[in-house]
Amino acid sequence: MAMTITEKILAQHSGKSRVEPGENIWVDVDVLMTHDVCGPGTIGIFKEHFGKTAKVWDKQKVVIIPDHYIFTADEKAHRNVDILRDFVKEQSLPNYYDVGTEKYKGVCHIALAEEGHTRPGEILLGTDSHTCTAGAFGEFATGIGNTDAGFVLGTGKTWLKVPPTMRFVFEGKLPPYLMAKDLILTIIGEIGVDGATYRAMEFAGEGVHGLNIEERMTLCNMVIEAGGKNGIIEPDKVTLDFVKSRTDKPFEVVKNDPDAKYFYERVFDLKDLEPVVAKPHSPDNKASVREVAGTRLDRAYIGSCTGGKITDFIAAARILKGRQVKIDTFVVPATTEVACKLNEVKIDGKSLMDIFKEAGTVIGPATCGACLGGPIDTLGRLNKSEVCISTTNRNFPGRMGSKSSQVYLASPLTVAASAISGKITDPRDCV
Amino acid sequence: MIKEKISGKAYILGDDIDTDQIIPAQYLTYNPANAEERKMFGKYALIGVPEGKQGLPGGRTPFVTDGAMQSEFKVVIGGKNFGCGSSREHAPLAIREAGVEIVIAEFYARIFFRNCVNGGYLIPYESKDRLSEIIKTGEEVEVDIKHNLLRNHTTGKVYELKPLGDILPIIEAGDVFKYAKKSGIIG
Numbered sequence: 206m207a208m209t210i211t212e213k214i215l216a217q218h219s220g221k222s223r224v225e226p227g228e229n230i231w232v233d234v235d236v237l238m239t240h241d242v243c244g245p246g247t248i249g250i251f252k253e254h255f256g257k258t259a260k261v262w263d264k265q266k267v268v269i270i271p272d273h274y275i276f277t278a279d280e281k282a283h284r285n286v287d288i289l290r291d292f293v294k295e296q297s298l299p300n301y302y303d304v305g306t307e308k309y310k311g312v313c314h315i316a317l318a319e320e321g322h323t324r325p326g327e328i329l330l331g332t333d334s335h336t337c338t339a340g341a342f343g344e345f346a347t348g349i350g351n352t353d354a355g356f357v358l359g360t361g362k363t364w365l366k367v368p369p370t371m372r373f374v375f376e377g378k379l380p381p382y383l384m385a386k387d388l389i390l391t392i393i394g395e396i397g398v399d400g401a402t403y404r405a406m407e408f409a410g411e412g413v414h415g416l417n418i419e420e421r422m423t424l425c426n427m428v429i430e431a432g433g434k435n436g437i438i439e440p441d442k443v444t445l446d447f448v449k450s451r452t453d454k455p456f457e458v459v460k461n462d463p464d465a466k467y468f469y470e471r472v473f474d475l476k477d478l479e480p481v482v483a484k485p486h487s488p489d490n491k492a493s494v495r496e497v498a499g500t501r502l503d504r505a506y507i508g509s510c511t512g513g514k515i516t517d518f519i520a521a522a523r524i525l526k527g528r529q530v531k532i533d534t535f536v537v538p539a540t541t542e543v544a545c546k547l548n549e550v551k552i553d554g555k556s557l558m559d560i561f562k563e564a565g566t567v568i569g570p571a572t573c574g575a576c577l578g579g580p581i582d583t584l585g586r587l588n589k590s591e592v593c594i595s596t597t598n599r600n601f602p603g604r605m606g607s608k609s610s611q612v613y614l615a616s617p618l619t620v621a622a623s624a625i626s627g628k629i630t631d632p633r634d635c636v
Numbered sequence: 637m638i639k640e641k642i643s644g645k646a647y648i649l650g651d652d653i654d655t656d657q658i659i660p661a662q663y664l665t666y667n668p669a670n671a672e673e674r675k676m677f678g679k680y681a682l683i684g685v686p687e688g689k690q691g692l693p694g695g696r697t698p699f700v701t702d703g704a705m706q707s708e709f710k711v712v713i714g715g716k717n718f719g720c721g722s723s724r725e726h727a728p729l730a731i732r733e734a735g736v737e738i739v740i741a742e743f744y745a746r747i748f749f750r751n752c753v754n755g756g757y758l759i760p761y762e763s764k765d766r767l768s769e770i771i772k773t774g775e776e777v778e779v780d781i782k783h784n785l786l787r788n789h790t791t792g793k794v795y796e797l798k799p800l801g802d803i804l805p806i807i808e809a810g811d812v813f814k815y816a817k818k819s820g821i822i823g
Contacts, residue, residue, distance in 0.1 A: 231821065242664050243725065245667040246726070249667070250669070252669075254813045273664075274665060279665055281666065284667075285667060288667070333722070333723055334721065334722045334723040336723075348723035348747050349747065350724070350725035350728075350750060350751035350755060351755070352751065352755035352811065353751075356754070356812055360821075360822055398720055399652075399716060399717040399720070402743065402746060432717065432720060432745055487652060577722070578656075578660065578661045578662060579662060580665065581662065599656070599721060601654040601657065602656070602685075602686045604656045608684060608686050
């Protein structure tokens with residue numbers, strides 16, 4: 206019987222020749238990732254159930270990346286990183302990216318890929334809902350809680366319900382005014398924040414395979430905003446070139462069976478799409494940028510796992526070059542590698558860093574930052590009733606700080622265009 | 637063994653109650669593995685729900701009153717897509733620490749649902765009716781787990797809940813660890 210990529214990966218990891226949507230199975234996990242927010246609780250649960258001296262199931266397969274609350278004076282936040290550090294030492298874990306060292310990375314989902322922990326055909330679980338980002342590499346990746354993670358730490362296993370797959374096909378080529386963020390916001394706007402609950406979301410078509418790896422990560426990153434269990438893209442040369450440049454570890458590419466069954470299929474033609482935003486207070490509250498153009502803003506934010514990769518900053522810099530921002534604009538690279546590239550990548554001979562500095566933006570260190578509000582002293586946090594346009598992933602009430610703030614989600618192009626005018630602006634009106 | 641019945645005052649919420657409303661990110665620095673810090677999640681449970689939506693319809697009934705460590709409400713009833721957003725297990729834990737053992741919604745976001753069950757925090761019932769528009773905050777209700785029913789003692793009406801299905805064995809065992817031991821998956 207034919208299977209989708211998601212079904213095949215789950216079958217292979219459960220020791221079965223086939224699985225069907227709706228089936229509950231136990232699977233072997235290839236990589237478990239945790240960070241400073243959920244790590245301490247996960248470690249507590251692991252010790253409670255497996256004993257104070259218990260060892261993790263496979264130390265090569267555990268990856269710990271502090272990234273959320275790093276650049277803050279909050280003492281408990283620092284204490285939580287200490288808990289991670291102690292655990293890593295006690296367990297001799299090789300894959301730890303410690304704060305204050307050369308190994309420090311920043312946002313876990315981007316760091317996982319940069320450090321070669323995302324590989325086709327594998328199962329990656331992480332204590333963060335945006336773990337689904339790694340579906341861009343043709344693997345099954347999803348977010349779990351502390352209890353599930355504590356269980357995996359001790360056993361290397363978890364139970365999963367096999368999701369039916371929804372398939373989203375993009376035909377045509379991406380026009381210069383659109384980004385992956387527009388595509389995923391269009392989908393979420395159409396199917397709603399619960400439109401893919403308990404389902405896999407697969408992205409296919411010329412429009413998807415024409416995207417670079419980072420843009421594919423943006424697509425998969427936001428499937429959770431539609432309730433999706435995982436996002437997935439069939440690996441191609443772009444995937445393999447990236448993965449092989451980051452790791453020597455062997456992996457097995459899994460592809461769809463030609464007659465695999467989909468729960469749902471939707472085909473978009475890229476030439477019919479336009480830049481969109483998600484209005485406050487839900488990622489499915491879609492409007493075209495033209496519809497809300499002119500909305501007054503207090504702040505712009507470019508960063509996070511969704512919108513803080515080098516591709517995102519190149520897009521923003523194309524618009525900001527030689528211009529000044531009219532509102533407070535924050536540039537927060539996802540990882541230290543992205544931060545380095547801000548100095549290396551140039552447009553017409555000028556580095557992105559210089560472009561952002563000359564435009565008057567505030568540039569922060571690599572971290573999750575204000576995407577999820579965080580401690581009160583987080584750079585860029587919305588502490589009052591500000592209106593912000595952001596390249597991040599969620600705009601639920603209070604997501605970026607104050608409950609009285611308002612967040613519009615948009616692509617880096619739209620955010621940059623809006624930063625210059627101080628009001629929501631279509632990037633087509635800016636180039 | 638799970639209780640046969642859970643009763644107390646109901647607290648009503650709307651659709652798409654996300655984990656940032658259940659426990660905002662600024663409180664996530666407390667470590668749930670620390671007994672004293674764990675209690676703080678009860679104090680701040682549902683503090684992110686905006687005014688106008690707190691306990692609907694007037695929307696100004698806080699779930700936990702200022703200064704209290706637990707809620708006077710015992711059954712939380714939401715609408716669609718309850719618990720969407722982040723994977724933070726602090727969310728079901730916060731509701732549990734506030735003194736609640738049962739939530740009822742039309743349906744749940746996947747990770748929140750798993751966390752409720754695998755961590756043994758809350759019994760996540762699904763309702764057949766849109767109870768968030770039928771029952772009012774403060775009404776005395778009783779959840780009959782044995783028969784999958786919700787009785788509204790204030791109005792005398794009874795509503796069917798969807799059977800717990802696949803998750804019942806884990807709920808009966810207590811959490812995923814106890815379930816895995818019972819079924820021989822771990823030693």
